[in-house]
Amino acid sequence: MRRRITSLTVLAALVATVLFALPLGIAVWQYYHDDTKGDLERAADAVALAVSADLTAGRPPTVPPLDEEDDEAEGEVGIYAPDGRLLAGRGPAVGGPVEWEAAKATVDVVLGREGDEIALAVPVISGSRVTGVVRAALPLSRLRERILLTWLGMAALAIATTGVSWLMARRFATRLVRPLEELAAVAERLGDGDFTARSPRAGIGEIDQVGETLDATAKRIGETLERERAFSAEASHQLRNPLTGLRLQLEAALETPSADPYAAIRAGIASADRLERTIEDLLALGRERRAPRAELDLDALLEEAREAGEALLQPWGRTLRIVREDPPPARAAAAAVRQVLGVLLDNAATHGRGTVTVVARDAGDALAIDVADEGPDLGETDPFASAPSDHGIGLRLARSLAEAEGGRLRLSRPDPPTFTLLLPTAEPATPRDEPGSTRDEPGSTRAWRGITRA
Incomplete structure (x- = not known):
């Protein structure tokens, strides 16, 4: 790319130089021709004025001395009789066409080429009679030399200009290409x-x-990518919960051979169904686009939570209690709420003790679901800490799912440990609640107003 930019810049400079130099060269050629004509004419006129009296009186003329500048410019000056003979000065012994044309006195100045010279002749007139002709000539080689030297100077200047253009093109090409090369290196690292x-x-x-x-x-x-990795880690952690429940049920069936095997099989099938439901929920939540939030079927959700909680707690001889305190309707994705409750129940079964209580209640303009157990006081411990210790990474997944639904998950009481899920309530349908309305979107004013009041 650098070579291309440099080549294009130099080519543009050459084209501009040629387009400028051609008419300038022609102008130089014309200028030197006109300048030579002017010099010859001045020299011839000066001599004609000096010898006019001698020619009129019939005396032999002499070429007067010229200025040094005129002498260098005019080359040679000769005085001719009307019949073409050389009377004085330098020049051919017999005048040529230029002198004969001047002797006719039809024009004031005659300019032409004679051999290797450019000659100019002016008539010397006394009254109506031509008494002589003054001829001034300059070798064409001298004129060509002046033109050629000027053209060589112009060519040298053009070469210097092209060289400067080349140097500037290389500098600007480097300045332009280097950032692009660095961008390419960054893109390669990406x-x-x-x-x-x-x-x-x-x-x-x-x-x-x-x-x-x-x-x-x-x-x-x-x-x-970081979110995907975190979600994959959290999702894999979430899948371990129903697998653990299924394993505990199977181990309990093995420990009690006298128990009804069909009951163990039915419990295992139920656990497998919950595992399948968990996978479906995680896949649905992992999609970038989700369906519009419908009103949450709290009864069905609590029933599923009861089945999952009993499967987790029964192997440990613990019980689950579900309480409804006139909860309001709410709008949220059932899959997200199901997974949040699953995390809270697993957390209570793994790290808690005694009876686990799930309470669905009205928290102002929000639906609150409390999950409490009889475990030890959490004190100042942050259960949502980033380190996967004690309560694990499942709580972080549950909090992110709750926030994605416009809700909030928090530790509302450290002793006994109580986690509260707050969800925005569903208001009666109004024209403002049509599809595309922002009333029930995550983070809307109504949703967060209810959470704040709770």
Whole structure:
């Protein structure tokens, strides 16, 4: 690319130089011809004035001394009789066509080429009679030399201009190409998976704009990949819960051979169904686009929570209690709420003790679902800490799912440990609640107003 930019710049400079030099060269040629004619004419007129009296009186004329500048310019000056004989000065012994044309006195100045010279003749007139002709001549080689030297100077200047253009083109090409090469290196690092790569700023608006766009894209890809990795880790953790329940049921059936095997099989099938439901929920929640939120079927959700909780608690001889305290309707994805409750029940079964209580209640303009157990005081412990210890990474997944639904999950009481899920309530349908309305969207004013009041 550098070579291409340099070549194009030099080519443009050459084209501009040629287009400028051609008419200028013609103008130089014309200028020197006109200048030579003027010099010869001045020399001839000066001599004609000096010898006019001698020619009129019939005396032999003599060529007067000329100025040094005129002498260098005029070359040679001769005085001729009307019949073409050389009377004085330098020149051919017999005048040529230029002198004969001047002797006719039809024009004031006659200019022409005679051999290797350019000659100019002016008549010397006394009254109506031509008394002589003054001829001034300059070798064509001297005229060509002056033109050629000027053209060579112009060519040297053109070469120097082209060289400067080449140097400037290389400098600007380097300045232009280097940021692009750095962008290419950054893009290669991004392709290798290094999403922390950032492009340097070059001070060129268009290239910097591309760099900023590339940096923003790298940041978005990195964040998306990080979220995908976190979701994969959390989802795999979430899948372990029904597998653990199924394993405990099977182990309990093995420990009690006298128990009804059909009951163990039915419990295992129910656990497998819950595992399948968990997989479907995670796949649905992992999709970028989700269906519009419908009103939550709280009864069915609590019944599923009862079945899942009993499957987790019965092997440990613990019980589950579900209480309804006139809960209001809410709008949320059933899959998300189901997974949040599953995480809370698993957390209570794994880290808690005694009876687990699930309470669905009215929290102002929000639906609150409390999950409590009789475990030890959590004190100042943050159960949502990033380190996968104690309460594990499942609570972080549950909080992110709750926030994605416009709700909130928090530790409302450390002793006994009580987690509260807050969901925005569903209002009666109005024209403002048509599809596309923002009244029930996550983070809307109504949803967060209810959560704040709770």
